[in-house]
Amino acid sequence: MLEIAALEKPAGVTCRHSTGTACGIYPARPSACAQWDCLWLKIPALPDRLRPDRSGVLFSLDLRAPEAGSVEGACIVGRVVGRTRPEQERSIAAAFAMFVREGSLPVWQVDGRYATRLHPGGEGTARG
Numbered sequence: 001m002l003e004i005a006a007l008e009k010p011a012g013v014t015c016r017h018s019t020g021t022a023c024g025i026y027p028a029r030p031s032a033c034a035q036w037d038c039l040w041l042k043i044p045a046l047p048d049r050l051r052p053d054r055s056g057v058l059f060s061l062d063l064r065a066p067e068a069g070s071v072e073g074a075c076i077v078g079r080v081v082g083r084t085r086p087e088q089e090r091s092i093a094a095a096f097a098m099f100v101r102e103g104s105l106p107v108w109q110v111d112g113r114y115a116t117r118l119h120p121g122g123e124g125t126a127r128g
């Protein structure tokens with residue numbers, strides 16, 4: 001659940017237009033929504049089972065680390081957006097490991113209000 005300035009929606013809060021399974025204003029959604037793609041759509045190496053509605057984790061390229069007071073800077077964020085089934089956990093861990101191995105950007109894992117930095121420098125935890 002990302003920040004959408006046009007809707008005054010902060011990160012981590014469900015959009016008021018969400019039906020729970022889709023966008024309730026899809027034809028008229030803000031351009032920020034229409035132009036945005038998650039990393040599952042951008043990276044062919046990520047398998048079908050990691051589609052966010054199947055895996056429960058949304059990987060995105062964010063412009064600000066998910067911690068209070070962070071300055072602008074690109075990073076990879078894997079955000080829990082739904083229920084993660086046990087059979088998905090290995091795929092999700094492999095995706096995080098792939099981003100950490102690639103190593104060019106910081107990698108964060110976000111679950112609710114808690115953000116854990118996986119790269120660089122091992123784990124750091126912050127409340128977003």
Ligand code: SF4
Nearest residue numbers: 015017018023029033
């Ligand atoms: S796509 Fe629709 S539901 Fe999702 S954030 Fe944009 S307006 Fe809200």
